[in-house]
Each structure stands twice: as C-alpha cells, then as structure tokens.
Amino acid sequence: MTGGERGVWLDPQSRAAQRENLATFAERALRLDQAGVVRLRQRGDGMLVAWFATGFDVLASRVVAGRTAPTDLCAAADALLAGLNSVAADGHVDPGFAMDSAWRGVLPPDAGFVHLDDVPARAVLDLAQRGASLARQHSSAHGPPASLLDQDVVAVTSPQGSVGIPMRCVFALTAMGFLPQSPDSVGDDEVVRVRATPSWLRVDARFGTVYRRRGNPAVVLR
Structure with a gap:
C-alpha cells in the first residue's frame, strides 16, 4: 500500500x-437498493466490517479478513462490486469514488452486547417464508405494510433482559442472504443468536448480522 492510497486490501491467505x-x-x-452505499470500517484485529442500511430500518453487516484505507470509508455498492471483480495482484480493491456524504446515521457499538438467547434458525427461516407470503398479499407500491414489518415475531426473554424481534429483522436477514434459503440447508442445531444493549438489538446468523435500533430507529437510520 502506497502512502495516501485509498482502497481495500483482502487477506492474502484467503x-x-x-x-x-x-x-x-x-x-x-x-438487489435492495441500486443506489446503495456500503460502509467499510477497519477493526483492530485485522478484520474489516462491511455495513449496509437495508431499507427496513435495519443495518446489515458482514466481517471480512482484510484492511481498508482510510480506516472508515463509504463506497457505492456497484462500484465496490466492480472493484471486487478485478482484484489487483496485491489484493487491492478499488472501491470507486468516496461516498461518505451519502451515509446517514450512526453505527452500533463494537462491544457491550449481552447474549440473551439463541433461536433455532429453521424457525426464523419459517417466519421469513410466512412473512413473505403475507407481504405479497398485502403489499402496496410502497412495499410491505409497516404493521407487518413492525410486528414482533419472536420474543426473547432471559435473566439479562427481554426483547422482541420484529419482522423487519427477519426480512433483512433473508434479503441479505445471511440465512440459507432452503430449510434443507439448515441443520437441526443451527441457531440465530440474539444479543442486545439498551439501545440496539443484534441478531447473528450464519453469514452475517443485522442490527435494529431500539426505541425510534428513524432517529438514526433516516
């Protein structure tokens, strides 16, 4: 990496x-937004986190081995994808023009989440499929009704606290491909892990994580 060079460098070992x-x-x-913006942030352990605002008032993230310069940058999703299709010999990915001004809202904290419980992944996938059927029946030109998106479809209670997981999070998990698309691809022991802070709900699945602001998400996600 040369001084001042902007981009992403993927881990050479993988x-x-x-x-x-x-x-x-x-x-x-x-798929969710043709003008979507991906935010990439460096972690201290040699990993970087990709972030995307899904449109469900839910943030999606995935961890990748690599580094980025600067340590926090935003790129158009299509430009990033084009760069990933032409990775340089040294692993450099050109993310295209800086899109930092297009990102709205804050990100959840890196730490402080308390593990509340695990939910069978098959149950979450079943909820997603039933929710998609309802959405097709009741959607308008503006998408699924807010009443369906805001409905808590899983209640998680533990000595550490209680949270409800709204359909928004379930839709975001499946739309981002964080859960396998077929029940046959989900093992009986596969779970979706639920964590929370007083301000954020976090749901970890096999291929990524979604975050939902507790309280009024519109304050930070719009």
Whole structure:
C-alpha cells in the first residue's frame, strides 16, 4: 500500500474466499437498493466490517479478513462490486469514488452486547417464508405494510433482559442472504443468536448480522 492510497486490501491467505464474501454482500445490497452505499470500517484485529442500511430500518453487516484505507470509508455498492471483480495482484480493491456524504446515521457499538438467547434458525427461516407470503398479499407500491414489518415475531426473554424481534429483522436477514434459503440447508442445531444493549438489538446468523435500533430507529437510520 502506497502512502495516501485509498482502497481495500483482502487477506492474502484467503483472498478468494474474502472476495466472494464481500462481493456477495455488495450484490445483496444492490438487489435492495441500486443506489446503495456500503460502509467499510477497519477493526483492530485485522478484520474489516462491511455495513449496509437495508431499507427496513435495519443495518446489515458482514466481517471480512482484510484492511481498508482510510480506516472508515463509504463506497457505492456497484462500484465496490466492480472493484471486487478485478482484484489487483496485491489484493487491492478499488472501491470507486468516496461516498461518505451519502451515509446517514450512526453505527452500533463494537462491544457491550449481552447474549440473551439463541433461536433455532429453521424457525426464523419459517417466519421469513410466512412473512413473505403475507407481504405479497398485502403489499402496496410502497412495499410491505409497516404493521407487518413492525410486528414482533419472536420474543426473547432471559435473566439479562427481554426483547422482541420484529419482522423487519427477519426480512433483512433473508434479503441479505445471511440465512440459507432452503430449510434443507439448515441443520437441526443451527441457531440465530440474539444479543442486545439498551439501545440496539443484534441478531447473528450464519453469514452475517443485522442490527435494529431500539426505541425510534428513524432517529438514526433516516
């Protein structure tokens, strides 16, 4: 990396896998928003986190092995995908023009989440399929009704606290491909992990994580 050079450098030990992971994330983001913006932030452990605002008032993230310069940058999803399709020999990915001004809202904290419980992944996938059927029946030109999106479809209670998981999070998980698309691909022991802080709900699935602001998400996501 030369001084001042902007971009993403994928881990050389697993470059093909990391390129596929990040490309899949960008592709899913583009399906939801053709003008979507992906935010990339460096972590202190040699990993970077890709973020996308899904349009469900839910943030999606996926961790990839690599580094980015600057340590926090925003790129158009289509430009990032184009860069991932032409990775340089040294692993450099050109993310295109800076899109930092297009990102709205804050990100959840890196730490402080308390594990509340695990939910069977098959149950979440079943909820997603039933929710999609209802959405097709009741959607308008503006998408699924807010009453369906805001409905808590899973209640999680533990000594550490209680939260409801709204359909928004379930839709975001499946739309970003964070859960396998077929029940046959989900093992009986596969779970979706639910964590929370007083301000954020976090749901971890096999291929990524979604975050939902508790309280009024519109304050930070719009």
